[in-house]
Amino acid sequence: MPWELRDGEPVIDPALVRALLSEQHPELAPLPLAEPVRGWDNTMVRLGERLALRLPRHAQAETLLDREVAWLPRLAAQLVARPVGTTDQADHATPALPVIPTPVRTGVPRAGYPFRWAVVPWMDGTPAVHVPLEARDAYAVQLAATLRGLHQPAPADAPASAFRGVGLAEVEDRFSRRWDAVAGELGRERREQLAEAWRRAVDAAPYAGARVWLHGDPHPNNTVLAGVGPDRLRRSPVLVDFGDLCAGDPASDLGSALLHFSPSGRDAFRIAYDAGRVPDPALWARAQGWAVHFALIFAAQSPGEALRPLGRDLLA
Template sequence: MTHLPAADIRIDEALVSELLRSGAPALAHHAPVASGEGFDAVMYRVGPEHAVRLPRRAHAADLIEIEQRWLPVLSEGIATQTPVALLAGKACAEFPRPWSIVPWIEGETVASMPVAERSGLAVGLARFVGDFQRAAPASAPANAYRGVPLQNRDHDVRGYLQTAGISQSDELLEIWEQALRAPVWNGPALWLHGDLHPGNLIARDGVLTGVIDFGDLTAGDPATDIATAWLTLNREDRDLFFEAIEPSYDLDEPLLERAQGWALLMSVAILSAAPDNPDLVGIARHTIAQLVAEERGLF
């Protein structure tokens, strides 16, 4: 059984049906079907075209509001589907937190696809990253864990490497320290998804069709999202990704070293926080193998 942090509020089919009756009566005749649960939110499919997204922990209420506020703006001009709120549900007596009705994005999570079958995703993923990473205003949501200088996460990473039981910890520490030596990002703060791993990517017929879970949305160092090249793809498909991406900045050696640092950070954090989640552990193990196999000084 895969364990998640305990929810601090009751969410079930009866609650979702009640919210639909009061907030979206046109959908109330559909029986909600549980379709996914993560660390922070739970999803119920409602009919063929919609889903309800609800925060299962108190701190995630702010994440839902961030998605409601910013995704409609940021999704303009993006070819890839995103879960833009069609209805921004407000806290109410039945459920004292914000919640959203979003489009249902057909497909499978990329985490469920064999890595060797992901070559068709590389170009679409590159285009999403390049299109999404636009200059952000000062009012962009802050996130102490994404988009920041890697030095801010040094204590966390060293702790993960000591406690997560990773056999390649010495090699990973060398990669991490190389990323720390790279100059910090000194360009404009760019919009970031913040958690662009295969579990948050949706594919259909081998092509990227959707990106979900924007709860870590923030602005900062674009290397944070470039890390998806190691989190999601193998070496050959990374080449396709980097050939296709057209960012507003130079993909120089320091940025790519920092991107490897972000990929490492996310993978060891997964192994520390979710060691019994097979999909997430698979992402982490893949990423570590890619990083260790990469030739140092490649860039």
């Protein structure tokens, strides 16, 4: 479980963080430190008002962080060089230039800590997973605009993923194992609805467009809502944790995004994302399949995980 230390995992405490900063970025060492907060792959430590440290908890997380360090500056430069519009919150979303939290400093293993690490911008706000489902509908149009802005053609050497942006047949074995584990808990009608959504997704026409940039995991716990109170729901959501950044079929990003919303919010999201585009029913059939796939992943997480209730509610 991410809230507990895995076997062999380094202990990340303020003393270690101070040691790493003092040796490698001494000008940052005097800034105030918040208490470390463990996520699934990284421990985050807020540094002053505007920065944070991302410290991998295991070797695979270090690889994901390396991807962010290598690729986020290139992605940000590409998007800045190709402005894609602003958000019209009244009726639809035109592509909006997404915020790309590009690492500002990097670090290497020292002081007994075994992994590479980074200093990143701090995105102040509330993770969307902590906002009630129906309230999240308020930013459906803005999230659609953010993803439209991100889903731009990627360069030929952009990273690929075996788990995102691929054909659903590539993840069907994983889907089947997870489905078998939870299907017995579902009512017959709901089980048949979800199974049919998956079948339609697998049978839909495969993606034939250019590989586009994908966040990889734009779920509610990787989405920060700036501000406080109702105001935070009227602002464009900020996607964080680009460790699964890759290029491919946008259906996997859209499937994850659908899990933010109620049925009416999903409709608003889809209409906004499709504004000005040629209709593509196969894209949304694949996205619905990805939504079921991700809901199974979330539902299988350990008790106490923020996404577990969301996955179980969406499957019920």
